[in-house]
Amino acid sequence: FLGDIFVSRIHLVGAGVALALFVAFMLFFRTRTGIKLRAIADDYMASWSVGVSVERGVGLSWALASVVAVAAGVIWGEIQGVDQALSLLLLKGLTVAVLGGLDSILGAVVAGIILGVVENVGADFLDPLVGGGSRELIVAVVLILTVMIRPHGLFGRHDIERV
Incomplete structure (x- = not known):
């Protein structure tokens, strides 16, 4: 009470x-x-x-x-409360923002859905092989691949403006 x-x-x-x-x-x-x-x-x-x-x-x-x-x-x-799992939430949030595009709200929503599906399906396949704990690895791989392949994200603008 x-x-x-x-x-x-x-x-x-x-x-x-x-x-x-x-x-x-x-x-x-x-x-x-x-x-x-x-x-x-x-x-x-x-x-x-x-x-x-x-x-x-x-x-x-x-x-x-x-x-x-x-x-x-x-x-x-x-x-x-604050604990170690909060840093994992930050990694997922950063991955969603980069994958969707830093300037796109629709991109963030779509990227959140995509990351959730990829994370869960990938963990279902990888966890039996490696003994669990592959969700964070999948999120990190998605982040790295996004930055390497499409740095402006799925819906982000890729034009660069010099100031």
Whole structure:
């Protein structure tokens, strides 16, 4: 009973932090600096040409992204716990992102399905031969093959823009 109350409090705190960050960003992006960041995101060359410091804006956007990532990581760690299996989840997430294309949401969904099927079918064939534990190897092989054969992913753009 007390464990359920503790879990509920953690979920409520997580929801509260997410809501607070959402409201803070909604308000921030209406300020002068927020409008500059939106302009940079829309067209960095035009922003640069009217005197907006694109480098400073990119740095600030990375800083804001890191704040959100830290908040999410702390909440995730408190709810789910942190252990060695989390690194395997990171490997799968990275493989899905690279396989689908770093700039494609549809690619991430399709790559997730493909990786899940390849991982499970491959493990069914390889586990009896090697004694188990081949899922992580299959994920790593898919990642390496994707980077070697199609580095921009299945749905990613392969054009390179020089800045």
